[in-house]
Amino acid sequence: MNxxxxxxxxxxxxxxxxxxxxxxxLHGAWSNGLGPNPAEALTRGTGDWxxxxxxxxxAVTPLRQITGWVVVARWRRMLGLYSFFYGLLHFLCxxxxxxxxxxxxxxxxxxxxxxxxxxxxxxxxxLPLAATSFNRALRALGARRWRLLHRLVYAIVPxxxxxxxxxxxxxxxxxxxxxxxxxxxxxxxxxxxxxxxxHRAGITEPQRVTS
Amino acid sequence: xxxxxDRGHRPLRGDSVTPRAVYVDRRNVLGKLAAGSAGIALASxxxxxxxxxxxxxxxxxxxxxxKSAVSGALTMEKLTPYLDVSTYNNFSEFGTxxxxxxxxxxxxxTQPWTVVVEGEVKKPGTWDIDALLKLSAMEERIYRMRCxxxxxxxxxxxxxxLAELVRRVEPTGNAKFIQFVTLADKSQMPGLRSSVxxxxxxxxxxxxxxxxxxxxxxxxxxxEVLPNQNGAPVRLVVPWKYGFKSAKSIVRIRFVDKQxxxxxxxxxxxxxxFYSNVNPKVDHPRWSQASERRIGDDGLLSKKRPTxxxxxxxxxxxxxxxxxxxxxxx
Numbered sequence: 001m002n003x004x005x006x007x008x009x010x011x012x013x014x015x016x017x018x019x020x021x022x023x024x025x026l027h028g029a030w031s032n033g034l035g036p037n038p039a040e041a042l043t044r045g046t047g048d049w050x051x052x053x054x055x056x057x058x059a060v061t062p063l064r065q066i067t068g069w070v071v072v073a074r075w076r077r078m079l080g081l082y083s084f085f086y087g088l089l090h091f092l093c094x095x096x097x098x099x100x101x102x103x104x105x106x107x108x109x110x111x112x113x114x115x116x117x118x119x120x121x122x123x124x125x126x127l128p129l130a131a132t133s134f135n136r137a138l139r140a141l142g143a144r145r146w147r148l149l150h151r152l153v154y155a156i157v158p159x160x161x162x163x164x165x166x167x168x169x170x171x172x173x174x175x176x177x178x179x180x181x182x183x184x185x186x187x188x189x190x191x192x193x194x195x196x197x198x199h200r201a202g203i204t205e206p207q208r209v210t211s
Numbered sequence: 212x213x214x215x216x217d218r219g220h221r222p223l224r225g226d227s228v229t230p231r232a233v234y235v236d237r238r239n240v241l242g243k244l245a246a247g248s249a250g251i252a253l254a255s256x257x258x259x260x261x262x263x264x265x266x267x268x269x270x271x272x273x274x275x276x277x278k279s280a281v282s283g284a285l286t287m288e289k290l291t292p293y294l295d296v297s298t299y300n301n302f303s304e305f306g307t308x309x310x311x312x313x314x315x316x317x318x319x320x321t322q323p324w325t326v327v328v329e330g331e332v333k334k335p336g337t338w339d340i341d342a343l344l345k346l347s348a349m350e351e352r353i354y355r356m357r358c359x360x361x362x363x364x365x366x367x368x369x370x371x372x373l374a375e376l377v378r379r380v381e382p383t384g385n386a387k388f389i390q391f392v393t394l395a396d397k398s399q400m401p402g403l404r405s406s407v408x409x410x411x412x413x414x415x416x417x418x419x420x421x422x423x424x425x426x427x428x429x430x431x432x433x434x435e436v437l438p439n440q441n442g443a444p445v446r447l448v449v450p451w452k453y454g455f456k457s458a459k460s461i462v463r464i465r466f467v468d469k470q471x472x473x474x475x476x477x478x479x480x481x482x483x484x485f486y487s488n489v490n491p492k493v494d495h496p497r498w499s500q501a502s503e504r505r506i507g508d509d510g511l512l513s514k515k516r517p518t519x520x521x522x523x524x525x526x527x528x529x530x531x532x533x534x535x536x537x538x539x540x541x
Contacts, residue, residue: 029511035298035299035310036294036295036298036299036309036506036507037299037309037362037504037506038511039504039511040362040504042511096512097511097512098515100514100515109499112494112499113496113497113498113499114496115497166497167497169479173307173405173407175405
C-alpha cells in the first residue's frame, strides 16, 4: 500500500481532486446553477470545504500512525494549504458578496457578530502557517520552531468549528456541526492519547508525538 | 453602508416600478405591446394592470382574485420568480435546509383541513377550509417579504385581510393578542423528528396588528393555491415583519388576553422578539439587518439593497408602534 501511495501520480492526482469543489462552485456560479441564492451557496460551500480540508489535514498523522503508511505525511502540507485556500475564498465571498468590499463596513461588522469574529480569527491564524509552508521557510525557522508554530492548527480548527456552531445556533440546528465536532474531537484526542502514551513510555523525542 | 433615516413614506425609484426594458425602449415596447408580440416577462407585467392578477405558472389549482384596494398592498417591484418562491423556503417542519420543504412537503395533506378559532371570542368554532375560502373576496396582493436571514422576495399572494375573520368571530373585550398554531403531525412532517424548535410552531400578533388591513390570511400565490412548502392551505402574511412571523399551515387561532410566547422566542429570546418588525437599525446577532439580498433579482455580484423600516410599510403601519422603543421591543 505504501508503495502504491508513493507512486508519483498520486500527489498530483490529489492536488486536482482537491480543486474539484472549487471548480464545481465556479461552474455553478458561471452557469447560474447554484439555486435561488447563489451568493449564500458560494459562501456556505467554501466554508464547508474549509472545515473538511482542516479535518483531512488533521487526519493525516493519525492515519500514518495507525496504518504505517509513511507516505501520507507528504500530503499534509498540501491539504493544509488547501484549507487555507478555501478559507480565503470563504472570506472573499463574505467580503465581496455580502459586504461589497466596503472595508469600513467589514471592519465594523467583524467584531459585531461573534461568529464572524472567530471565523476571521481562525483564518488570520492560518496566515503564518500558509506563509511558512515552503521548504525555505522551514529551513529558515528551523524544524523545531516551525513545528511549534504549526501547532497553531490545534487552535485554528476548534475556532472554525465554533464559528460554524455559532452560525448555526440561530436555528438550534446542530446536526451537521456535531459531526465536525466529533471528528475534530477524535482527531485531537488521538494526539493527546499518543502524547500521553509516549510520555509514559519515556520517549522524549518531540517529533514522534507532535508531528 | 449607512442606515436609512426615518422619513416616513419612501417613494419608489422609477426603475423599480417600471421594467428597465420599458423605460429604456418605451416607444418600441409600446409598439410591440400593441402588436401583441411583447415577451412573456413584459406581458405578465402589462397583464398585471390589465387583468388585475399575475399570470400563473399553471402548476396548481387556480385561485382567481381581484385587485386589492388596500393601501400599500400592490408594490410594482419585480416579482421573484415562482420557481424561487416555491423552492427556497424556511419551513422547519419539513427540514432545515431551504431546499428541504419543496422536496418533502408533498406528504402534507391539505384536504380536508380545519381551523379552530377559540379563546376570547363570542363566536368560537371550527372552520372548514372551504368555508374560509368563501369568507371574503379573494384579493391579489404583491408584498415584499423580508426574511430575518437577510434576504427578501416580492410575492403575489392571494387571500384577504385577517381582519375579515377576526371581525366575524367577534373578539371579547379581553382579547388583546392572537396566537396562531400551525400543524405538527409527525406522519406528514419529517422535520418534526428534529428538535430545532418546540413543536407545534406558534406565532402571535397584537390584536391591533392583526386588524391592520395589510395583515392577511393567504390561500394562494401567483394566482394558484399555495404550494405545500409555502404553507398550504392557509397561512399568515404580515409584510412589515420578518418572514417567520407569518405562520404557515395554520390549524388553530386562539384569542388571548396576554402576550403569547412564540416558538422563536422560546428558542432564543435574546435573538427573536415578539414584535420582530423589519428594522434596519436593530441587528440580529448573526445577520446585519441594514441590507438585504433580493432573491431572483439581484445578480451574484450586485450590491445588496438597503432594508427599509417596517419593510417599506412604515406609512401604513408606523402608527401601530408610536411611542414604542423599537430597540427594546424588537
